[in-house]
Amino acid sequence: MHGRRAAAPAPARPRLKRRSARPARSGRAVRPKFSALAMSFVAAMMLATSVPALAVTATDGVDTASVYAPAGEDTVTYAPQSVEVSEEAVISTLAAETYDVEAAPPPIVSEVANVGSVSIAEGDAIVWPVVTWEKRYSGFGPREAPCGGCSTFHDGIDFNPGDGTPVMSIADGVVVLSTENGGGLGVNVEVQHNIGGELITTSYGHMQYGSLAVSVGQRVTAGQQLGLVGTTGQSTGPHLHFEIFRGDGVRFDGFAWLSERIG
Ligand SMILES: [Zn+2]
Incomplete structure (x- = not known):
């Protein structure tokens, strides 16, 4: 059950x-x-x-x-376009296509007494050493000795702009000599320049005592005053005796060289 x-x-x-x-x-x-x-x-x-x-x-x-649009009214407006590019890509593109970088010419290195190694950058400007350069110019080369101890070969050029006229560096450079005891050259300054990648030295003689405006190792610019026209050393009257030479020390015609570059 x-x-x-x-x-x-x-x-x-x-x-x-x-x-x-x-x-x-x-x-x-x-x-x-x-x-x-x-x-x-x-x-x-x-x-x-x-x-x-x-x-x-x-x-x-x-x-x-x-x-269907009639000619002349067929205008199409484009939306502004933007392309996202990373900053790195932009920089590399500019560097490759826009800029053509040239390496700067290396400065000339000169050994200056009591100063050491001096690098001389290239400068463009070239000027006459005195403003009135055309006055009473005495040329470069063989000549009759103007005085008893004077050379028969004039290894410089003479300017006679007047006693006390400022004497200027013909180009940018470095002062390698600044003395009141320059022997026959009297009060004398020498400046080294980098002109077209070449070491050029200029010499300024017979300047006034006490007129030296620069010292050894000092950097100067084209047209900068070095001293005043005088008649120190072996000199027959106030004038600037100007010499110019390359690394070999052989003087050449500065008047022709300056005329060619200044005009
Ligand atoms: Zn001279």
Whole structure:
């Protein structure tokens, strides 16, 4: 009895489970159908909102740009364009295509007594050593000795702009000699220059005592005053004795050299 009663409800449980399982299965089967419909509906919505808009835009663009617009009114406005490039790329492009960098010519290195190594940068300006350079010029080369101890070969050129006239460096350079005991040259200054990459030395003699305006090792510029015209050393009257030479020390015609460069 207990077995039947007990057994009778027992088989009913599986039935209930089966019944309850059936609706669950049917529910599961509906959900996919619904979501598929929903997806297709969403897709339809996307087509309805996006495709027509694209079509209108494309049609307007074609009409305006080329087909229907009258000649002369066919204006097309382009949006400003920007290209993002890293700063490194820009720098490398400029360096490669815009700038052609040449190395600066190396300065001439000269040994100056009591100063040591002096680098002389190249300068462009060249001037006459006196303003009135054309006055009473005595040329370079063989000559009759103007005095007992004077040379028969004039290894410089003489300017006579007047006693006390300023004497100037003909170019940028470094003073390598500045003395009041220059022997036959009297009060004498020597300046070394870098002219066209070549070491050129100029000498200014017979200047007045007490007129020296520069000292050894001093850098000077073209036209800078060195002293005053005088008649110290072996000199017959106030004038500037000007010499010019290269590394070999052989004097050459400074008047021709200056005339060629100054004009
Ligand atoms: Zn002279």
